[in-house]
Amino acid sequence: MAGQSSKPDRDKEGQDVSAAVGARSELRKLLSKDQEAELRELRETRNETRRVTVPALEELLYEAIPVLDHGFVRVVDYMGDDAAIVQAARVSYGRGTKQVRQDAGLINYLLRHRHTTPFEMCEIKYHIKLPIFVARQWIRHRTANVNEYSARYSVLDREFYVPSPEHLAAQSSSNRQGRGDVLEGEEAARVLDLLREDAARCYAHYEEMLNQREDGSIIDESRQGLARELARMNLPLNIYTQWYWKIDLHNLLHFVGLRADSHAQYEIRAYADVLLDTLRRWVPITTEAFENHVVGGAHLSGRALAVVKRLLAGEPVEAENSGLSAREWRELMALLDREA
Amino acid sequence: MAGQSSKPDRDKEGQDVSAAVGARSELRKLLSKDQEAELRELRETRNETRRVTVPALEELLYEAIPVLDHGFVRVVDYMGDDAAIVQAARVSYGRGTKQVRQDAGLINYLLRHRHTTPFEMCEIKYHIKLPIFVARQWIRHRTANVNEYSARYSVLDREFYVPSPEHLAAQSSSNRQGRGDVLEGEEAARVLDLLREDAARCYAHYEEMLNQREDGSIIDESRQGLARELARMNLPLNIYTQWYWKIDLHNLLHFVGLRADSHAQYEIRAYADVLLDTLRRWVPITTEAFENHVVGGAHLSGRALAVVKRLLAGEPVEAENSGLSAREWRELMALLDREA
């Protein structure tokens, strides 16, 4: 049956991927024997190259990092490293500088001053398995290359996302698109039952309409079976799909900046956190600058900046005389760890 | 209940939109009284402008052209016309030429020689209602601007696409991603029942999880209700969504060229055909050139071109000595109306 999983969801605190990779014996259940054998072979391959390599990222190649109950992120290929950013910024003949400290200074400068094009000179390709409702948010980032598994051409697997109990959140009463407390007791149990039952029933009917079981066998030789491109419309949005996704570093940082943010839906954040882990291995200097400037940083409007200056000058400022809207005032006080 | 519709689907032969617009009294049922009143008011608005206008397209503004059983296409705004293409190609100070015949010649030339940038100088904005599985194909066209109705923020309407009987196609046996004959009798009836029942049940459970009915009323005051962003995952892929979609003419022609093609899935083709109708009103010269060059035209590979030359020289050419693969040979013979 779909969606039952005792494996805890990946926590947003961002345990390093090493641990996650350690968990791969568990994931393997998702792969067929053939897939396993092929991946094992690829992991043991060693090619010679004149290109830049990043050993810490190479370790992850052909590994599937688990996300949510049936999803994963696999790094398939990459181009460039921290030094390649410097090399491009300088349009240099060789490898840019050879001094890591200088590289870090320049990378920080580029990021701070929005010189984004050198970061576009690194590229990474992932294979990702994710629920369709997450895929629909994800695909809104247009500056990436995507090949998705085709449900016109193939039958989808019987795998559905069902939240673990700690992520079964109520609707927030204060924020129309946010989550509130975690549901408990009977209400939680009922939700999980409904999700599992509807997924199971819809998938069974999908097979019936196709006149074909998940394993490819025909159900009733006397029937034709509905076209795959039509039958799929009966599947719920928590079924898993998968795709190859390739993106440059600048746009990946933009994606992670938006999707690892606390305003993002938990389920896509779980993926963004794993992507951020892969970034730490791939381009550690850039990732550190990004975490300082973007993840840990904040944008102040002109009016908010004026409030900060008045406060620094010792002037008492209240919501009323701040020049900010009530909401902006609350946001600014929260940012500065002050009471609103 | 969702999805019952005696209204025939829009036929791909492309009846003019005028007829479709005539059908709007029927569609109106989809709009609330407030929406109707607002659209009526907007339709009666007349503003003054120095900009280029296209009266034939103005007639369609604020009209919803029906597509499939509950979908529609509405033209919301547009920029430019056929002459604006000429104006941009010439980087002219005024309106380009004033002679329609010269414009047609230049537009044909630009299209034939892939000078695509002048076509990017026209822009159009649509409001579209479409099933999610169609939206997922549609969004793969990245060179457009999109705002989709948010199921994190709002509750989706109880509207599902259910194919009309003549579009209930079996899986093609020769083409893995195509359709074969239309299903009939009991098998067809069973498919329609399953689609309707699963849609109805999933939606009812969506309401139950939300603890809120479609009309906004609370079901059980003692419960909190699951977050909207989670509850939606129980909805099947044939539920309708809607979005604003804005695109330039060059990219729209590319979209229509791919999606009005016989290889496209019927359901997205139904929309592409309506878009093509709106193009005929908006930029008639460009659309005629497009229908000649792209829709009615064909690309020949170097080897296929060599075959055509040999045939013209009176040489007997067979699949075996053609230099083409079996599939390419069949495709070429079909293109030339010859037996393979």
Place this chain on the structure above:
Amino acid sequence: MAGQSSKPDRDKEGQDVSAAVGARSELRKLLSKDQEAELRELRETRNETRRVTVPALEELLYEAIPVLDHGFVRVVDYMGDDAAIVQAARVSYGRGTKQVRQDAGLINYLLRHRHTTPFEMCEIKYHIKLPIFVARQWIRHRTANVNEYSARYSVLDREFYVPSPEHLAAQSSSNRQGRGDVLEGEEAARVLDLLREDAARCYAHYEEMLNQREDGSIIDESRQGLARELARMNLPLNIYTQWYWKIDLHNLLHFVGLRADSHAQYEIRAYADVLLDTLRRWVPITTEAFENHVVGGAHLSGRALAVVKRLLAGEPVEAENSGLSAREWRELMALLDREA
């Protein structure tokens, strides 16, 4: 002769475009009688439309706003207004809200929280005349549509940018890509002479190689003349070119944010300032939010934010114990109007 101009360059303080438009009698000299007549006719055109119109922007249509010594910006067409942003954000059937105050609140929220897609629903098209070295910076913004005047197809006009004396800056000694003091006396005079002489000579040789004068007449009937696509390579980078440039509002704000910034080269900033003026007429609510959040705002890194909190807590913070690099410390102190 090229480049002589007693007309002062447009100041970056951003006088309203109304004044600039008032100066158009002067600009008219740049247009031929035919062009003038056609533009006059277009300005007097009044079409009827059901579309959204923005009267304050309509006034500018078919007017050329002067920039630098021979350049201009002309608004050719536009789509949408402030309300169209709200309409798209709500995926609404009508015009969004009808209350300007509510619109302003939502637009501020969208901009503050980086919900950028609704701003992509407005589009504007300009005709711009600019020196080639400015065009080369400009074109790096890829999310726009461009048609440039072709020097393969046509002969370029004899118009070159020569800075006015107050913009003849020395190389900055502290910033490798910045400007220092204004050159004066003999050095300034010599620079202006060189620029004018080389422009004049290169253009004369361009004509000689083409065997054709600017007015189209042949110089020597016994010669063939070099191909236009080759002869143009002799022209210096301060010759003027022109193009049609179409962009959506989100990407235009991004362009203006980067190019109206004090780090941008003066010559492109002069254009960005005029674009900002047109924004104030077109989408006043959005422009006000943009000027508050982006132009007047600032981004703080995580470490800079920590310094601000320590200062607010009354703690003495110095460069040494700030956790910032020397350069970041100076930038932060400048932002907060404190001594570094």
Place this chain on the structure above:
Amino acid sequence: MAGQSSKPDRDKEGQDVSAAVGARSELRKLLSKDQEAELRELRETRNETRRVTVPALEELLYEAIPVLDHGFVRVVDYMGDDAAIVQAARVSYGRGTKQVRQDAGLINYLLRHRHTTPFEMCEIKYHIKLPIFVARQWIRHRTANVNEYSARYSVLDREFYVPSPEHLAAQSSSNRQGRGDVLEGEEAARVLDLLREDAARCYAHYEEMLNQREDGSIIDESRQGLARELARMNLPLNIYTQWYWKIDLHNLLHFVGLRADSHAQYEIRAYADVLLDTLRRWVPITTEAFENHVVGGAHLSGRALAVVKRLLAGEPVEAENSGLSAREWRELMALLDREA
């Protein structure tokens, strides 16, 4: 002096890059001793990787392939190979198929049916040195990542493109943007003299305005020197610039399809031909399919296709009764090797 070169330009017939690489001893003169040493070191590097490698392309890494008189193309990095296209098209766990023959069939199919996304899964990065007037055509391809050498930040080298005598073409009398016969005798000599003299003089004045020589030394200690960002405006469009340019395979094929075409200006075609050579090494199956379908193929409009069918049916068709414009008729007859 700039631009003197007895080295023949790279011929468009496309000699293999191996020969070009053989010519590198010649090019080395362009590199400083330090650059040479660094490139030599990089060429001798051998890293270990689990990623896909393409030995035939690895041979080219860190080699500069000469183009025109002072330009070059260097492959800096790459991602993927022919099999990676198949792997992405199948969203496969391993490497796609292992049979080259099957890969070729699928790649042909994808290209023929415009399934372009799998080709986006390969990426390549070049370092290119090219004249500015070529760079201005090149940059119009927006779907690429670019970092250009900054003339705001650095002083440009004294290197100018001067055509070799056989490329000194007259203006075509039949095609407004084409070339006619090659200029000869005095007219040719005069053109070359003018190009060389103006380049030399403009560069000397550039140094004078900067108050700095090409080698970095100051000319006159009592002067400040004009800002680099201003002084560069005196340089002609045939001066060389350089950039890093990174692009995916689909968009690279599009670029080469347009720029290796006979309608493209010779100078950019010389670069496109070298890019095509690197494609043959990198993705030989894809390149063969591309040369058959795109380079050697042709698009027929609906009306042209109708003419072909009538001719095949033995019907006599003349320009007058063909339904084609005079120009289309000529183009079709040329395509079919028939007299117009």
